[in-house]
Amino acid sequence: MATILLATDGSEDARQAASEAIDLAEEREATLHVICVVDKRRFGDPALSSAELATIYAEDHAELCVADVVAMAADRPVTVEGDTRHGIPHEVILDYAEEVDADTIVVGDRGDHAEHFSGVGRTVRERTDRDVIVVEAGA
Template structure:
């Protein structure tokens, strides 16, 4: 048994990545960890300010994204754990992968973040010593180590 980390943001590309990550977890008998990062560069921590509602919305959106993937994985009898965190997405993804000792990190080609997941995926791919798959549109994969 292994561990697969899926980074999601709720976009269509992230949904394709989720489907592929679930398939891989099912094939390998792996636990799927799902994370959605609230980008601290766009949404700071909640505070009494005009951006508080935007931050709360981003946190709620992150929880919904993780919940959707969790439900998809559970429908396939895949063990799944979900989390949301604040930070810079590519950094948090790498840190979380280290924390759970992920054998594989899966991200979608593009996302809804200002910095598209292709940028996040590329940065994770370049900086990680783990297997990283950026799931491109139409289910093609970019692999790296």
């Protein structure tokens, strides 16, 4: 069975990428894996400081991003599995793609963390032989 990996950050571009990934998963009768990465460069591990609240917020946001994609696919014949992880986005995405043996990786062109996320698709594409679809804004 085919496997598609969607990387999301909850942005409008990521939602557009999610829509395309859901369509692709349905077309290919593939399992759709969804990953949202809490960028450790912005949010470290929780500690007893004000940074803890920001990290907890980022973790909650990541879980909501995954849940949003699951909800988007609820009326479709698509199996969706989601996860959130901490790390550097492109590294986590590539590791997760390996873990689930993804045939295709789908990411949005720009995201909420534009200083990091906009380069994620390019970086992932450069570092893998897997098919990578970068969904452009407004596409």
